[in-house]
Amino acid sequence: MSTSPATIVAGEGVAAAPRGRRPRPPRHFSKQSRFAPLWLLSPAGIVILALIVAPIVFLVYTSFTDYDRRTLFTGEYNGVGLQQYIDIFTDSQFWHSTILTLLFTAAMVGGSLVIGIGVSHLMTKLGTAMRYVVTIVLIFAWGMPNVASAQVWGWLFQPGYGVINWMITQLRVFGDQTDLSWWNSTPLALINIWMLVVWQAVPFIALTTYAAQTQVDGSLIEAARIDGAGEWRIYFSVILNSLKPTILLITVLSIIWDFNVFNQIWLTTQGGPDNGTATLGIWSYLVAFNQFKVGSGAAIAVVTTVMLMIISGFYIRSLLRSGEDL
Amino acid sequence: MRTSRIVAVGAAGIAAALALSACSSGGNGNNNAGGDNTSKAGTIEAPDGAGKTLTVWSMTGDLSDDTIAAINKKFEADTGAKVKVETQQWKDIATKITTALATDTPPDVIDIGNTQVSTFAASGGLADLTAYKDAFAQGQTWLGGLADPAMVDGKLYAVPSFGATRTVIYNKKTWEAAGVTAAPTSYDELKAALDKVKAKNPASDFSAFYLPGQYWYAGMQWIWDAGGDIATQQDGKWVAGFSSSEAQAGLTEWKTFQNTYSSKASQTLNTDKPDQDQVFADGKAGAIIGNNWEIGAITKANPDIKTEDLGTFAMPGSSGKTQPVMLAGSDWGIAVKGQQQDLARYWVKIAASPDIQKNNVVSDGWIPNSTEAGQAALDGGTLTEQQTAFFQAAQNSKATPASGNWASLEDPGMKQFFQSIASGAKSPADAAKAWDDTVNSTLNQ
Numbered sequence: 013m014s015t016s017p018a019t020i021v022a023g024e025g026v027a028a029a030p031r032g033r034r035p036r037p038p039r040h041f042s043k044q045s046r047f048a049p050l051w052l053l054s055p056a057g058i059v060i061l062a063l064i065v066a067p068i069v070f071l072v073y074t075s076f077t078d079y080d081r082r083t084l085f086t087g088e089y090n091g092v093g094l095q096q097y098i099d100i101f102t103d104s105q106f107w108h109s110t111i112l113t114l115l116f117t118a119a120m121v122g123g124s125l126v127i128g129i130g131v132s133h134l135m136t137k138l139g140t141a142m143r144y145v146v147t148i149v150l151i152f153a154w155g156m157p158n159v160a161s162a163q164v165w166g167w168l169f170q171p172g173y174g175v176i177n178w179m180i181t182q183l184r185v186f187g188d189q190t191d192l193s194w195w196n197s198t199p200l201a202l203i204n205i206w207m208l209v210v211w212q213a214v215p216f217i218a219l220t221t222y223a224a225q226t227q228v229d230g231s232l233i234e235a236a237r238i239d240g241a242g243e244w245r246i247y248f249s250v251i252l253n254s255l256k257p258t259i260l261l262i263t264v265l266s267i268i269w270d271f272n273v274f275n276q277i278w279l280t281t282q283g284g285p286d287n288g289t290a291t292l293g294i295w296s297y298l299v300a301f302n303q304f305k306v307g308s309g310a311a312i313a314v315v316t317t318v319m320l321m322i323i324s325g326f327y328i329r330s331l332l333r334s335g336e337d338l
Numbered sequence: 339m340r341t342s343r344i345v346a347v348g349a350a351g352i353a354a355a356l357a358l359s360a361c362s363s364g365g366n367g368n369n370n371a372g373g374d375n376t377s378k379a380g381t382i383e384a385p386d387g388a389g390k391t392l393t394v395w396s397m398t399g400d401l402s403d404d405t406i407a408a409i410n411k412k413f414e415a416d417t418g419a420k421v422k423v424e425t426q427q428w429k430d431i432a433t434k435i436t437t438a439l440a441t442d443t444p445p446d447v448i449d450i451g452n453t454q455v456s457t458f459a460a461s462g463g464l465a466d467l468t469a470y471k472d473a474f475a476q477g478q479t480w481l482g483g484l485a486d487p488a489m490v491d492g493k494l495y496a497v498p499s500f501g502a503t504r505t506v507i508y509n510k511k512t513w514e515a516a517g518v519t520a521a522p523t524s525y526d527e528l529k530a531a532l533d534k535v536k537a538k539n540p541a542s543d544f545s546a547f548y549l550p551g552q553y554w555y556a557g558m559q560w561i562w563d564a565g566g567d568i569a570t571q572q573d574g575k576w577v578a579g580f581s582s583s584e585a586q587a588g589l590t591e592w593k594t595f596q597n598t599y600s601s602k603a604s605q606t607l608n609t610d611k612p613d614q615d616q617v618f619a620d621g622k623a624g625a626i627i628g629n630n631w632e633i634g635a636i637t638k639a640n641p642d643i644k645t646e647d648l649g650t651f652a653m654p655g656s657s658g659k660t661q662p663v664m665l666a667g668s669d670w671g672i673a674v675k676g677q678q679q680d681l682a683r684y685w686v687k688i689a690a691s692p693d694i695q696k697n698n699v700v701s702d703g704w705i706p707n708s709t710e711a712g713q714a715a716l717d718g719g720t721l722t723e724q725q726t727a728f729f730q731a732a733q734n735s736k737a738t739p740a741s742g743n744w745a746s747l748e749d750p751g752m753k754q755f756f757q758s759i760a761s762g763a764k765s766p767a768d769a770a771k772a773w774d775d776t777v778n779s780t781l782n783q
Binding site: 081082084085086166167170171172173190191193195196197282283284285286301302303304 | 432439463605757
């Protein structure tokens with residue numbers, strides 16, 4: 013992340029050249045104009061300070077204390093230095109949750125990108141009427157609050173009464189799966205949550221990518237075709253290449269969203285069975301708000317944030333670089 | 339008639355309290371309240387509450403609207419204050435109450451499940467009511483399962499509201515069709531009866547005895563019946579007991595019973611999704627373990643099932659006695675940060691009064707908060723056939739560990755522990771070993 017400003021400077025030589033030469037309007041440093049930006053920014057700034065910066069500062073501070081349920085009422089707590097962090101790193105649940113979170117995030121991001129981009133390509137091949145239908149369906153899936161969709165998911169997959177279990181049984185391939193409990197085994201629970209998350213992530217990716225895909229220069233495709241390239245070759249070398257900046261942006265956003273997926277997991281499995289689906293977010297909630305070890309939960313949240321910053325920092329760097337290349 | 343009794347009780351209470359002592363602030367320094375002859379029993383008289391509003395958190399499914407209205411009516415008449423009742427849902431309730439109590443404007447009076455009182459008491463969110471104990475008791479002896487969890491280190495933090503137990507509720511018509519005409523009185527008789535019901539109803543989604551795997555309140559009955567317990571206190575430390583041979587025997591028997599008589603789907607479910615009363619009302623179950631109010635829920639869900647079609651009996655245990663039941667129920671707590679302590683105390687006093695308990699609480703179908711009121715109900719002959727079983731089951735009751743750290747183990751911990759055994763995901767021994775570690779480290783932190 014620290015290298016990204018350097019990247020911008022390096023890229024500026026090419027991309028920002030015309031802009032740099034533009035004559036600047038004369039500046040009048042009157043008192044009013046110097047403070048005007050501050051005044052204009054202050055409402056948003058105050059809100060950000062109060063609702064984002066202050067809680068984060070408090071969170072980091074709390075992670076160095078033994079803040080617990082009692083503290084909520086008495087206000088008493090003690091500084092414990094790095095003890096919370098030492099406890100976390102020596103807890104096997106931390107490593108389990110970390111690996112689970114990383115792999116599960118990769119699976120969700122990968123799945124939603126492949127399906128989303130696939131749907132986008134499909135939409136370019138559809139007739140107008142059908143394309144509208146697909147768009148509307150996608151928007152409905154997207155517009156559903158994830159708390160509601162998790163609830164519906166619970167009904168769809170319910171052992172004994174769930175429609176999906178009934179349909180799987182009707183396939184007559186897997187035998188009678190009517191009573192299958194998706195949330196009683198870790199692999200099935202993860203597959204189930206994966207489907208729920210990916211299902212709601214696909215619309216945004218599909219619509220965004222489709223918008224970008226309609227802007228791909230048709231002459232490039234035509235040229236490739238004249239040169240004898242096949243449809244697959246055209247798609248991977250020309251279209252996907254043009255979509256690269258969009259896909260990178262979507263990837264970064266997806267990583268941030270999927271890394272922090274909470275509702276869909278909590279409302280279906282509560283992190284179970286046996287913490288099998290307890291990602292870092294779920295585990296930190298369980299520690300902070302179920303056991304009310306707020307200090308410990310805060311430390312987990314801080315570690316999670318740092319990890320997310322490192323991962324997304326890498327992507328943001330590539331994103332900035334590719335943005336400059338355009 | 340009722341008014342005169344209230345006046346009499348009120349007058350007697352006030353007189354007794356006046357005779358005993360002057361007011362006490364009930365502060366933290368008052369360690370020996372009620373312990374010696376200088377005890378500072380507080381009085382609770384109707385304060386002037388004109389223009390004030392008392393906020394009461396009531397749990398959904400607890401006291402009926404009529405009962406709450408009866409309490410409010412007397413409260414408003416005596417004090418002139420208004421009452422705002424906010425009905426809360428059970429989901430994540432421990433988190434919800436903790437956060438509410440920690441704010442500067444908490445609800446004044448809170449309806450708390452009896453197993454969770456110690457949590458909030460231990461953390462300092464509830465007002466110390468020790469000095470007012472006699473004034474709240476109003477001459478009655480509270481049920482131990484309600485009062486014990488409300489006492490932490492000898493101090494009272496909540497006042498019993500009502501009790502409840504679970505018995506077997508069965509469909510008489512289904513059982514008669516299978517050739518069972520009398521309620522079983524032993525565990526073997528019960529199993530023989532269920533075998534007949536099961537043979538008569540072979541459908542895979544039919545449960546002779548619907549017993550969801552996550553329903554740990556019911557599962558604990560088998561452990562207690564076998565002589566096991568959740569945890570016991572030894573030398574000031576909690577020792578979890580699921581690995582004991584008694585608990586293992588109970589868990590194994592429970593698993594066999596569950597797997598034999600309840601549908602496969604139910605192994606990983608709780609009583610709420612799908613609602614077990616709905617399952618029963620749909621004719622998919624011959625029997626369930628349920629609370630008294632579930633009789634009403636069943637007849638409401640399927641009006642073809644009449645109340646007289648339903649039978650109840652205390653669950654027999656393989657020990658030869660009835661299975662010990664969890665004494666469920668609620669207590670009224672007063673938020674320590676509440677600004678209207680005197681009004682809150684007066685409201686709780688009315689809610690705990692013999693008049694409300696003997697009339698409204700009993701007609702709600704709950705077990706009243708004192709042995710006197712419970713006995714009066716049994717003696718009065720006004721209980722229905724079904725209610726009697728609940729009052730009898732309450733004779734052999736248990737509670738969860740009175741530890742401030744207990745509540746966080748209930749959800750999702752206990753549910754997932756029982757589910758993993760019922761589904762066969764883990765053996766009772768393996769599941770108990772891991773869960774005992776968690777219980778020990780949580781209770782003793």
